[in-house]
Amino acid sequence: MSQTTANTLLPRGVDASHFEQALTQFRALLGDENVLVKDEQLIPYNKIMMAVDNAGHAPSAAITATSVEQVQGVVKICNQFKIPVWTISTGRNFGYGSAAPGQRGQVILDLKKMNRILHVDPELCTALVEPGVTYQQLYDYIQEHKLPLMLSFSAPSAIAGPLGNTMDRGVGYTPYGEHFLMQCGMEVVLANGDVYRTGMGGVKGDNAWQVFKWGYGPTLDGMFTQANYGICTKMGFWLMPKPPVFKPFEIKFDNESDIAEIVEFIRPLRIAQVIPNSVVIAGVLWEASTCNTKRSDYTSEPGATPDAILKQIQKDKNLGAWNVYAALYGTQEQVDVNWQIVTGALKQLGKGRIVTEEQAGDTQPFKYRAQLMSGVPNLQEFGLYNWRGGGGSMWFAPVSQARGSECDKQQALAKKILNKHGLDYVGEFIVGWRDMHHVIDVLYDRTNPEETQRANACFTELLDVFEQQGYAVYRVNTAFQERVAQSYGPVKRKVEHAIKRALDPNNILAPGKSGIDLNNPF
């Protein structure tokens, strides 16, 4: 997989002399300060949360580019010396691999310094940004210019960025929560150095790049997401107009077995857009963790946390076994009408306690959930990492139909497997229009080698058993990319590798991303 010399880690298939030559050329192109090779400069790129050894994801170098021309220069050098390069934007993909490369020895291309907000149009409600722009930066820009716009982002909101999150097909919690759906226009540096613009972007003098997605002929935007066919250097996307009225609410359900009924209750409201945002149905431990509860507050016994303790936490923290967060947006009249529909449907269901913003006040986790649903950045959800502690976190994110029976089945299956391995079910469902993103944080203690091994075995079993039941994840950490690619079948993989051969014959762009690597036999 990789080679080491006495003091140097090399990319796969590259000898020390060629690597040195490549570094010399990187320095000439980017400047010494943008070519990092010392261990103390690279350690922060190697803080992983996956249940594997850090060594498997250690970079040989990290380089930072500041312009599209420099990115073109980087791929030219990489082609010359066959250097595999792993691109990150903000690198805040915690639990999915962080900033570390997918394979040992890959050179990280860090685009954090390409952080210009190129354009925000308050009338058409569009934005065009570079890879290093964070949601906090964009939020500050909107506030500073008093623009009537609202952002949608994932939970690490303040520090993550729209380009990276969308390219990895992440989701948020507003009506614009399916981020790739809201993407409009990409600029991509291809492996041969060409700069390709999707949609209307190739038309000279065009000004519709951020408003019309499809352009003419094949529409290729999706091909570049979760992929290694190009380096995205600009991305356009749509912003939601800030509504005059925003009404967040929570519905608490007392029993774990309520999940099927909750989903049946929510689905019609969501599909009909009565509730327009990506609703969250969060389990008790997710909620407890995000209001600063630690497992050690309740038990020091190893293994899965017993149900009796979960019930105690639920009681102590005034939580539901399931906690539904949704919001209404619009004029007062629109919100009033939809509120009546929601409360009427809940009355018909006959269970669940509604909590409004007025009732919740400043309490967590309601406050941060309301902020996420209204595009206000916060960091509250990082509390998950303190539930069990020890720095281990891997997102297991299977997709399902938005059907009660499916969610019930998935939750029971996941909990059984996690508990068998001595770990907890810390999960939530994010309701898409017709699907559920079932997001489970597999939390474990990396200081304990035995627990780390268990977490790895647990994750493997989750993938295996879910696959046997016809489920697969929509996204995964870099240690399990190859395994997940297998779930989607050989034909898809052959097509993906054929495209890779055509666009990147030297296999320089992020080999291994989503299981696409020309060293594979496809």
Add this chain to the structure above:
Amino acid sequence: MMNVERRSLLKGMALGGIAGVALSSSGLSLANSVLGRHVPAQAASLALVSAEVASSAFVQGLQAGPAAPPLQIMPAALDLMTLQALQQRLGSGQPQRLIGLLDDASAALLIDLARSAGARVQWLGQHSSGAGRTHHRLLSAQTAHGCALQLGQQLHTCGQGFSLHEQRLHTLTPTLQLASARHGQASDQWAATLGYALSVLGSTDTGQAPLVASRPSTLTGTYVSFSIEV
């Protein structure tokens, strides 16, 4: 019961009398582990600690180090304001070294801020303490050379059971693995030892961490230690 690592540790102590033992599959010798702090890190100016840590012996350990000017100790929690203040500090262009011991969530954020600010991280440790034993998983740079071994030696002297695993970026295998299977009484000595090790990291100091008196409550749980230089 004494495991292989502990037997090796004791053997090393008996033979060398200077510094415990290194079980290094990468072939680093004991002598190499003790020597070779080539580029000294600058003295730490700020220590960030979680609320629980602020009242622990970790701070005693920090304060026993030869920091000049005196180390400022700041309790840090996970919130946007703290984060923004740290971001500003790291990006100020002022040369400085930050050390500390934080909860996992805050540390995940801090280390990533450090990465984005182009900071150098000489030491990144994941620690857990409970049931009379401590575990330490370290990622360290050449500039922290010998520091992990010194920590291991002092942990052994404390008498508590522990395991310590040190990894360097350029090697596939751990550069140092130490363990002692002893089960001692719960104590904060490990925290004082760690605090001291961080405060002298990169210097030529070979002193000992202060011995701490027994406390009504000890620092248990999981934490992350770090040394970050900009």
